[in-house]
Amino acid sequence: MFIRLDFESDEPIYTQLIHQIIEGIAKKNLSPGDPLPSVRAMAADIGINLHTVNKAYQHLKQEGFILIHRQKGVVIHPDGVAKADAAYMEQVQKKLRPFVAESICRQVSEEVFLKQCQELFNEFNEEGEKK
Structure with missing residues (x-):
């Protein structure tokens, strides 16, 4: 594993x-x-x-x-993971909030922050497409 x-x-x-x-x-x-x-x-x-x-x-x-x-x-789960709903998106925002705040305090630009998020998102999608 x-x-x-x-x-x-x-x-x-x-x-x-x-x-x-x-x-x-x-x-x-x-x-x-x-x-x-x-x-x-x-x-x-x-x-x-x-x-x-x-x-x-x-x-x-x-x-x-x-x-x-x-x-x-x-x-x-045989049916796959449930799609995101409003409650899940609320959780996402709640969890991202401290990361965004700390990034701003550390003078990370919005562009750099979003680029890092995009790179992670792409990493997961690319790995999944290889399977």
Whole structure:
């Protein structure tokens, strides 16, 4: 699997795991219906506590990225991820707000900020098109 965690990071391990799985979906390394390792298997594979994996999986389930079946195990949501709605766009704005404010404080121009966003967006789209 493609999971790479930074154990020295200030970002919690479960958050890193969530982000890595979402990136895998965005880059089409993971497709609807693809299985993920069980909580125990994932924890053993990457050397972390199973409660950390469980917390990440529960968050991903709540956000509609995965389904957890007792018989089938953990799978990427077979119907794909739900399209953005007004509530999601509100969340995006709320999360971007501190990044924009800090960028302005650090004298990052709007052009540079938007260019960086565009480069990231393109990175995900290009990776996904290769699959």
